[in-house]
Amino acid sequence: MVEVFETARTHSDARLVEQCRNGDDSAFDELVRRYKDRVFNVVCRFLGNREDALDVVQEVFVRAYRSIGGFQGRSKVYTWLYSIAANLARNRLRDQSRKGRDCAVSLEGLEAEAPGIAQRAATADPTPRKALERKELEEALQQCLSELQDHYRLAFVLRTIEDLSYDEIAEVMGCPTGTVKSRLNHARRMLRERLGQLEVL
């Protein structure tokens, strides 16, 4: 049933792209409305920063608008958008690292702050304290994710959070499916290890 729905939406996406090519800006607006949150979420998880993610996603759709004439339709619209987003997000990180900007929190600091936050979040009362612990857990998860190398992180986000297939991830990342598989395996192992150290797992 979900597959049928996805197929219908893919056809719908293709029609929207065609309308965009014919100068129908409202069709492009519909594509933006349809995918802005998904793209934004991926970029947010990849960058770990809403502000940066907003800039990148804005640019993603500007680029998409400009290059929609060259969109061949061989891939799905959202994988196309993800691939644009992945490139722009990686460029963003590269520029930030060149500027010496390092948003990463030290692992030692994180360990000191949040030992066993997953357990505490699960067992605590439904109070503001629980919400705070939940917030801490989310930050720890994001922090561990941010420590992964770019291609591991992106593969994991696309698979676990966005539920893309290996083939789709390969399409977005421009790599073989086997590479996606190994990257995901490596990403999970790394996360498992780090979250274990944080007593989250």
Added chain:
Amino acid sequence: MNCADVRDEFSALLDGELEPETRERVERHLAECTECLRELGKLKELDELYRTLPRESAPEDLESRIHAALRLDSNIVRLRRPRFERRSLWPMLAAAAVLVIVMGAVVYQFGRPSRFEMASLKETSEQPAAEAEAAIRMRVTEDMEDKHSEALGGVRSSPEPLVSAEAQTLSEESIGKDEALAKAGELAQQSGLDKPVTGKLPERQLSDQSATARQPEPPAPSASPMRKDFDRMAGLKEAPGRVPPAPESPQAAAMPRDEGRAQLDGRRREAPASQGTPAQAAPPVLGAIPHAAAKPKAAPPVEAEERVSSSTGSLERDLQVAPGKVVAGRQFQFREGTWYESGYTDEPLTGIRRGSEELRQLIANHDDLPGILELGERVVCRLDGEWYRIEPAAE
């Protein structure tokens, strides 16, 4: 398959991406290995943790930001366009530069303020020796007046006599004597001419006999081949040994009658006394009167002309000399009902009638020809090194 091998497949197993055969082997191992089964549980929990992370939603203003960025983007594209269009401005700038140069040349050549000339002429006119020459000049200009009338088919554009310093200048120019002109330049400077006469050729003064207005111009001290050409083109008689005048000039025929008329005028009656002087050099150039055959004699008349023009200066503005025009960077002078391109010196002409196939072909091969044809019905111009006379269509 040991534990390490099995755990390498956990990721794909969780994602449902394992080959059936590999999956079966992994499941067999898990059935026997609790450690690996527990580790697989941790990985499932890991995925669940990340899947339960709240999804970040794009801010409400994302769409408007995208729209704004796209507008800015299109503006940037629009702003870039003039950079390309700027290139196309170069021809316009070049054309403007050419126009300025041409206009400058025209002003320099034809629009020289007459006050310079008049001021100097007034000074020199006080010299008694010039009075006789002045009389002759007056007659000459009167002759010119008649010629103008003839050229205009009896219709004079100005109710006042076409007597002026310009006419005098014309006659002076038509002397065609280099020495005389050079002398004129010297005299002009000696007499306090603010702006020394230059060697620039006032071609149009020699040739233009039509009714259109033209600013007077001081005499030029030198004569170039081009000026000689115009002398001939204008049908002006020249001294022996010089380039023979164009025989078809109507001015030569007009001269005797004018001379006779001049005899009637009291002032002019003084002229004959001076006609024997070198001052005669000037009038003959305009008409049939034999003029200074000897170059040294040409100088005094020039001086006289300067003085004469002062006495007729008030009428200077009345002199109507056809203007030159510049079309497609080419200079044309109007005389005797025809626009002549600068440089024409009696070369054989190929007559082309308007409306003819030949003209159409010429137009097709010469982009500037249509503009030239707009000068007037009759145009003499050079195309591909050949001279053509464009004539009205046959009736």
